[in-house]
Amino acid sequence: MSEQYRNNFLREVEANVEEGEWVKRCMQCGVCSGSCPLGPHWEHPPQELFMMIRAGKRDEVLKSSSMWMCTSCYNCIARCPRELPITHIMHGLAHYAERLGLAPKNQQTNKFAQRFWNNLSKTGRVNELKLTLSFYFMNGFMAGVKMSLNMQKVGLGMLLSKRLNPFEILGGHGCKDSKGLQAILKKAREIEDAKIAKFQG
Amino acid sequence: MADKKKLGAYICKGCGISERLDIDELAKIAKSDGKVAIAKQHDFLCNSDGVKMIQADIDAGEVSHIVIAACSRRAKTDAFRFDNVAIARTNLREGVIWVRPDTEDAKETTQEMAEDYIRMGCAEVKFMTLPSASGEQGRVDHVLVVGGGFTGLTAALEIAKAGYLATIVEKTGALGGTAAQLYKRTPVRSPFADPQDNGIADLIQQIESNDKITVHLNATVSKTEGAPGRFNADISPDIGTKTFGSIIQASGFTPYDATQLPEFSYGKTPDVVDQLGLEALAKEANGGAIKRPSDGKEVKNVVFVQCAGQRSEKEGHLSYCSGHCCMTSVKQAMYFKDANPTVDAMVIYTELRMPGAAGEDFYRNGQDKGVTFTKGIVSEVVSEAGKVSVKFKDLILNEEVDLESDLVVLATGMVANSGIDSEILLTEEDEKTEEKAEEKTEEKTIIPIVPAESILNLEYRQGPDLPQLVNGFTDSHFICFPYETRRTGIYAAGPVRRPMDMAQATEDATGAALKAIQALENAGIGRAAHPRSGDLSFPIFRKEGCTQCKRCTVECPFGAINEDEKGYPQFNEARCRRCGTCMGACPVRVISFENYSVETVGQAIKSVDMPDEFDEKPRLLVLACENDAYPALDMAGMTRREYSAFVRIIPVRCLGSVNTIWISDALNSGYDGIILMGCQKGDDYQCHFVKGSEMAHYRMSKIGDTLQQLQLETERVQTYEIAITDMERVPKIINDMAATIEKIGMNPFKF
Numbered sequence A: 001m002s003e004q005y006r007n008n009f010l011r012e013v014e015a016n017v018e019e020g021e022w023v024k025r026c027m028q029c030g031v032c033s034g035s036c037p038l039g040p041h042w043e044h045p046p047q048e049l050f051m052m053i054r055a056g057k058r059d060e061v062l063k064s065s066s067m068w069m070c071t072s073c074y075n076c077i078a079r080c081p082r083e084l085p086i087t088h089i090m091h092g093l094a095h096y097a098e099r100l101g102l103a104p105k106n107q108q109t110n111k112f113a114q115r116f117w118n119n120l121s122k123t124g125r126v127n128e129l130k131l132t133l134s135f136y137f138m139n140g141f142m143a144g145v146k147m148s149l150n151m152q153k154v155g156l157g158m159l160l161s162k163r164l165n166p167f168e169i170l171g172g173h174g175c176k177d178s179k180g181l182q183a184i185l186k187k188a189r190e191i192e193d194a195k196i197a198k199f200q201g
Numbered sequence B: 001m002a003d004k005k006k007l008g009a010y011i012c013k014g015c016g017i018s019e020r021l022d023i024d025e026l027a028k029i030a031k032s033d034g035k036v037a038i039a040k041q042h043d044f045l046c047n048s049d050g051v052k053m054i055q056a057d058i059d060a061g062e063v064s065h066i067v068i069a070a071c072s073r074r075a076k077t078d079a080f081r082f083d084n085v086a087i088a089r090t091n092l093r094e095g096v097i098w099v100r101p102d103t104e105d106a107k108e109t110t111q112e113m114a115e116d117y118i119r120m121g122c123a124e125v126k127f128m129t130l131p132s133a134s135g136e137q138g139r140v141d142h143v144l145v146v147g148g149g150f151t152g153l154t155a156a157l158e159i160a161k162a163g164y165l166a167t168i169v170e171k172t173g174a175l176g177g178t179a180a181q182l183y184k185r186t187p188v189r190s191p192f193a194d195p196q197d198n199g200i201a202d203l204i205q206q207i208e209s210n211d212k213i214t215v216h217l218n219a220t221v222s223k224t225e226g227a228p229g230r231f232n233a234d235i236s237p238d239i240g241t242k243t244f245g246s247i248i249q250a251s252g253f254t255p256y257d258a259t260q261l262p263e264f265s266y267g268k269t270p271d272v273v274d275q276l277g278l279e280a281l282a283k284e285a286n287g288g289a290i291k292r293p294s295d296g297k298e299v300k301n302v303v304f305v306q307c308a309g310q311r312s313e314k315e316g317h318l319s320y321c322s323g324h325c326c327m328t329s330v331k332q333a334m335y336f337k338d339a340n341p342t343v344d345a346m347v348i349y350t351e352l353r354m355p356g357a358a359g360e361d362f363y364r365n366g367q368d369k370g371v372t373f374t375k376g377i378v379s380e381v382v383s384e385a386g387k388v389s390v391k392f393k394d395l396i397l398n399e400e401v402d403l404e405s406d407l408v409v410l411a412t413g414m415v416a417n418s419g420i421d422s423e424i425l426l427t428e429e430d431e432k433t434e435e436k437a438e439e440k441t442e443e444k445t446i447i448p449i450v451p452a453e454s455i456l457n458l459e460y461r462q463g464p465d466l467p468q469l470v471n472g473f474t475d476s477h478f479i480c481f482p483y484e485t486r487r488t489g490i491y492a493a494g495p496v497r498r499p500m501d502m503a504q505a506t507e508d509a510t511g512a513a514l515k516a517i518q519a520l521e522n523a524g525i526g527r528a529a530h531p532r533s534g535d536l537s538f539p540i541f542r543k544e545g546c547t548q549c550k551r552c553t554v555e556c557p558f559g560a561i562n563e564d565e566k567g568y569p570q571f572n573e574a575r576c577r578r579c580g581t582c583m584g585a586c587p588v589r590v591i592s593f594e595n596y597s598v599e600t601v602g603q604a605i606k607s608v609d610m611p612d613e614f615d616e617k618p619r620l621l622v623l624a625c626e627n628d629a630y631p632a633l634d635m636a637g638m639t640r641r642e643y644s645a646f647v648r649i650i651p652v653r654c655l656g657s658v659n660t661i662w663i664s665d666a667l668n669s670g671y672d673g674i675i676l677m678g679c680q681k682g683d684d685y686q687c688h689f690v691k692g693s694e695m696a697h698y699r700m701s702k703i704g705d706t707l708q709q710l711q712l713e714t715e716r717v718q719t720y721e722i723a724i725t726d727m728e729r730v731p732k733i734i735n736d737m738a739a740t741i742e743k744i745g746m747n748p749f750k751f
């Protein structure tokens, strides 16, 4: 489906990944990789990912944990001489990989991101208490208890200074028309799926 | 003779000179030692009043030779320009007060410095005569353009537009050269997005309809002789001899022969082409899909291999970058993308070189059109069973790749059409004469890449074509005088001079056209072309003393000197650049200029007041090239960098003009150390006269023996390469020499 050094995968990225049309503009200077505070811990830093896309390495890119490592610090965007929105492309790639079911399982950022999305898309508002708890218990019950105890002091402090509403646990508030929101999201998903399907054939 | 000369000295008191120096004493010395009839002082010599004072003396016939003791000869040149008198400038400002501390201790030595410079100025001017044109000159408003390619056509058109005549001699049967073979050219205007028409048809139309331009097709230049203002060129066949004022050589390049790259399968399969091969395919497609030569099928993917046989030290490869081929590959990749965006076009490069803002924009536009770029090294192109595959290493992903491709384009380089390398001819000739007795010498390993056939067929003693520098391109001063070759009045333009694209060739053609016009104008009134543009002096040669040693004819960097039937040098004034290298070379010193000679400098050297051995005041002589070293010394003064008061500096036209007699004279008259300052020499020379500095370094390398015979330390004579920016370095060199003398002691030859 994607041959080496042919442009199929590049075209797929351009069509389906947020800001993907910028990938061809990279001139391989390496400034982004050199600027990324987490760069050394990445499997493939951004410059390399862009080259891999052009080399048609579809699986290696999409199954990589690399783009999940991005912390959105924006160092790379500030410095890229070709003005690529690198941060956004990283998130775009991560999202696309997840949509295709290729993203690495058990990747912490991916897990949390999924919880965030589920929490938000339900009512159109983030329920902070629920999000926090789901984050604490993301890696199992015992880990969750441990984390909650650790954070006890912070939680109490927030409660006292009215930064945390304990009644949110009962459901919390949502946006005015959450049904409408669901409809929008559904439609968006359909459009995306149709685009993706084009490249699955 | 000497009694007809009326000497006058004019000493300026401005710019703080009179606060630091005893001017009355200087005036006294000018009269007593310098033997001037008049010695005047003025508060501001360069203002209109001061200038008027000098002019009045000149008009009244009081003076014919004047010394202006004020600022550097490089300052106030407009104010101190007087006609019909010989002028010497004595540098009391940049050369004395600005480089010495204003202290009581320093007063005495600073004054001595100034006094010596007065003596030197007077001695110099005494031995000058007023230069005048030789009468040898002619004026012909007609430029010969050799080569009818893009550069030649552009140059001819520029010449005609400026009102002069041009004749184009083109070897082939058509105008347009390589440029005419291009489907399109890289864009020259913002936004630098799309390849554009090559413009050749329009250019040819303009040439053909211009009545100032004559074109000879299928023609060559079979003989060229003469000098600027009177070049006679035989145009073959059948055109005959025509006279020209100057010549432009735009003989272009030959594409590198890609069959020398067997690793890339060129010649083994028609599906591997060079860039010109691709232009032919694109022309055929004319905007439609480009077809594969082997089977006529539409190319679905194409790989461009950059630097094929270029920037490589491998034998038979070109070591240099041809400059245009990265741009050309982007342009050609666009041919594919513009015709069909789904074609994969990939450029494999190690460094993508896109010169100028236009280049970078063009690169981005290529990316926007979907051309992909891979940093990698291609090791092999394999052609097997009708399939072509490219083996390369991806340098970013650090992987070996084997990629099948419909078509492969090799970015091969440019090889200059510069004719026969005279330097090789000369060395061969020398070897022949020197080693006649010996058995056959070993074979030369220099293999010309393009079979050399003379282009100009010059009737010069120094060879039939323009001298080359490196890699077969014609030699010219790369930074300051790019078009001026080493044959005065003959200008190289376009890829024969250095690898370039059409945009650069346009600039080259225009620049060379202006230079060719300047040369014929100057020749018409007997003035030097450049870099001493406007100089009327030229080498005068006293035949009686000449021993026919041929040094001048060989060492002249510009081939200005032929040989007559009797073997005497024959100077061609208009070919001469007035560098004085011949004067420096002549062992019997029979070559001189009216205003610059072995005498003028020699007398200045000898005129200083030499303290005796026990005075502990050494004397250092600096002979500084006036083009770079002397300005650097001036700038040292302007920035108030101090140097030793024991030094006496004399500017020379070029270090090549330094005759070794000056060195022995200086040592004999008691100088303790001598420093020669010239420009950078070698392949990346900055010497304004190309070989002058190199000759001087060579001559000085031989002076060590002489010093040893005199029982003098070799450290006493040192030669340096100085850049114009070396204002920090020059004072240090002088001070180091002073320290050296302190260590090794004074010259024992003081009288």
Ligand code: SF4
Binding pocket: A032, A035, A036, A037, A038, A039, A046, A069, A070, A071, A072, A073, A074, A075, A076, A077, A086, A087, A090
């Ligand atoms: S925004 Fe992401 S990719 Fe860019 S430097 Fe920061 S962490 Fe690295």
Ligand code: SF4
Binding pocket: A025, A026, A027, A028, A029, A030, A031, A032, A033, A046, A047, A050, A079, A080, A081, A082, A083, A084, A086
């Ligand atoms: S900084 Fe920009 S141009 Fe450079 S490698 Fe990264 S994305 Fe590419």
Ligand code: SF4
Binding pocket: B306, B307, B308, B310, B311, B320, B321, B322, B323, B324, B325, B326, B327, B351, B352, B353, B411, B413
């Ligand atoms: S212009 Fe590009 S392809 Fe040509 S030699 Fe230079 S770097 Fe190589």
Ligand code: SF4
Binding pocket: B539, B555, B556, B557, B558, B559, B560, B561, B571, B575, B576, B577, B578, B579, B580, B581, B582, B583
């Ligand atoms: S060496 Fe210099 S001065 Fe002498 S003839 Fe040649 S160009 Fe003229």
